[in-house]
Amino acid sequence: MATEQLPPRRPRGRPRDTGDKLCPRCERATTRLESLSPGHVFCRSCIETALHTHGTCPGCTTDTLLPGLDSEGQSICSDCAGYTRNFTCSRCSKERAPYRRGLCEWCSLADDLDSVLQPSAFSPESAFGSALRSHLLEAARPRSIVRWLQNAQVRDLLSGLARGDVDATHESLDQLPQNASLAHIRALLIDRGQLPSRDEALARFTAWIPMKIDTVRAPESRDALRRFATWHHLRRVRMSAEKDRGATSAAHNAKQEITVAANFLNWLGDRGTALSSCGQEHIDLWVSNGPTTRYTVRNFLTYTAASQLSRSLVVPRRTVKSIRRVDKLERIEMIRRILDDRSHPTSHRLAALLLLIFGQPITRIVSMTIDDFNLVDTGAQIRFSDDWIELPPAIAKLVADHLENRAPTMTRAVDQSHYVFPGSRPGQHIHRDSLKTALNRLGIDLLGTRNTTLDELVAAMPSPLVADSLGFSYSALAQHESFQGLRFERYVAGRYSD
Numbered sequence: 004m005a006t007e008q009l010p011p012r013r014p015r016g017r018p019r020d021t022g023d024k025l026c027p028r029c030e031r032a033t034t035r036l037e038s039l040s041p042g043h044v045f046c047r048s049c050i051e052t053a054l055h056t057h058g059t060c061p062g063c064t065t066d067t068l069l070p071g072l073d074s075e076g077q078s079i080c081s082d083c084a085g086y087t088r089n090f091t092c093s094r095c096s097k098e099r100a101p102y103r104r105g106l107c108e109w110c111s112l113a114d115d116l117d118s119v120l121q122p123s124a125f126s127p128e129s130a131f132g133s134a135l136r137s138h139l140l141e142a143a144r145p146r147s148i149v150r151w152l153q154n155a156q157v158r159d160l161l162s163g164l165a166r167g168d169v170d171a172t173h174e175s176l177d178q179l180p181q182n183a184s185l186a187h188i189r190a191l192l193i194d195r196g197q198l199p200s201r202d203e204a205l206a207r208f209t210a211w212i213p214m215k216i217d218t219v220r221a222p223e224s225r226d227a228l229r230r231f232a233t234w235h236h237l238r239r240v241r242m243s244a245e246k247d248r249g250a251t252s253a254a255h256n257a258k259q260e261i262t263v264a265a266n267f268l269n270w271l272g273d274r275g276t277a278l279s280s281c282g283q284e285h286i287d288l289w290v291s292n293g294p295t296t297r298y299t300v301r302n303f304l305t306y307t308a309a310s311q312l313s314r315s316l317v318v319p320r321r322t323v324k325s326i327r328r329v330d331k332l333e334r335i336e337m338i339r340r341i342l343d344d345r346s347h348p349t350s351h352r353l354a355a356l357l358l359l360i361f362g363q364p365i366t367r368i369v370s371m372t373i374d375d376f377n378l379v380d381t382g383a384q385i386r387f388s389d390d391w392i393e394l395p396p397a398i399a400k401l402v403a404d405h406l407e408n409r410a411p412t413m414t415r416a417v418d419q420s421h422y423v424f425p426g427s428r429p430g431q432h433i434h435r436d437s438l439k440t441a442l443n444r445l446g447i448d449l450l451g452t453r454n455t456t457l458d459e460l461v462a463a464m465p466s467p468l469v470a471d472s473l474g475f476s477y478s479a480l481a482q483h484e485s486f487q488g489l490r491f492e493r494y495v496a497g498r499y500s501d
């Protein structure tokens with residue numbers, strides 16, 4: 004079967020450099036073509052894909068490696084593709100990506116693990132060694148572990164653990180190249196009680212602080228940032244780590260504030276100004292000439308003023324935009340920003356998106372109940388009337404996150420509340436003024452929407468085109484339709500009724 008006049012296959016990964024050769028499979032320029040089988044040369048990316056595609060061959064229904072392509076672009080086995088190279092591993096007899104000396108990647112990894120872990124040392128008390136071996140052999144990409152095992156420190160650690168004469172500590176593991184295998188080994192040790200459990204987000208944040216501080220050039224500024232990072236943030240992140248939800252989101256927010264503060268300090272340094280002599284004019288210049296994340300410097304400056312490291316300075320509120328006046332692109336930008344900006348609480352982001360995407364009024368958003376959402380395996384649905392509307396994946400994720408953690412305060416259980424946005428008093432939903440304040444903080448001008456007519460709101464709703472440009476994927480036409488005019492009349496009807 005001719006395999007070379009084929010429709011182009013979309014290669015994985017980022018675009019590579021140009022070269023003077025053309026890969027016959029993906030039709031992209033490359034500097035080097037390699038042999039997949041005698042007489043069949045392709046670029047590295049296509050060969051990698053070919054050697055890691057397994058499944059049932061549509062030509063002969065064998066379940067095996069599918070390195071070839073048929074005229075329709077379907078992956079087929081090497082026999083059907085007419086390849087003469089033998090892809091069968093000389094040990095496990097499976098057709099798998101050959102790695103070295105006739106062995107597949109898995110058999111090569113098994114050999115390496117045996118030499119590192121020395122199975123003779125697998126006494127009953129070293130069950131860890133065999134547990135580790137079988138865990139690592141389940142890897143989807145054994146080659147990356149083979150390479151990882153080339154690090155002498157990694158080999159020493161693993162053989163020591165298998166023999167039982169090395170007590171791993173989190174600190175010793177932190178010194179090794181970090182990858183998924185190490186994370187796995189750490190989890191295995193914690194699971195077996197050989198390591199105390201710890202919050203990985205907190206650990207990573209703790210290790211990240213000094214690296215970030217090093218990026219600040221002036222010593223005085225570095226000191227201010229160190230104090231802010233340690234006394235203001237690290238303390239909070241530690242407190243979150245002790246709670247059930249863990250430190251992930253607290254660490255994320257902290258990193259964002261510290262990063263902006265570091266940028267601000269270097270920006271100030273570039274202007275020959277020390278933090279102690281920073282004036283209001285600097286702040287005004289800083290926020291008016293850059294991305295809106297620059298406003299995030301507020302907490303840092305509140306901290307430095309309170310610690311007498313700077314004067315008392317005012318970071319203005321973000322310039323707010325009226326929904327009424329935003330055009331399509333601005334609105335997309337706003338939706339995108341709210342989806343990405345994890346520095347704001349999930350509840351506020353979700354409420355903002357309901358407003359921006361569905362034009363729902365605040366009074367209606369605050370009183371939504373969990374029955375208005377339907378979490379399904381494939382995502383989430385929402386209803387404003389009797390129709391369930393499929394939510395785009397990014398928003399479905401936010402809904403799932405929010406519904407899981409919607410307590411208004413850290414200490415209150417919400418299991419009893421059926422409101423999507425519970426208030427601080429038991430059995431009540433959030434007050435609309437609180438939500439308005441929160442949305443203003445997100446940069447949404449609600450006053451501007453007061454006089455907005457319903458028509459304008461409808462016009463501002465996402466067409467599938469807008470949704471597509473946000474990177475939402477719609478697998479079915481039915482999902483497109485649920486965003487189109489007809490059904491919108493029903494949301495609108497729902498809106499009128501409140």
Ligand SMILES: [Zn+2]
Pocket residue numbers: 014026027028029030031045046047048049050
């Ligand atoms: Zn290619």
Ligand SMILES: [Zn+2]
Pocket residue numbers: 060061062063064065079080081082083084
């Ligand atoms: Zn076949």
Ligand SMILES: [Zn+2]
Pocket residue numbers: 092093094095096097099106107108109110111
């Ligand atoms: Zn094998």
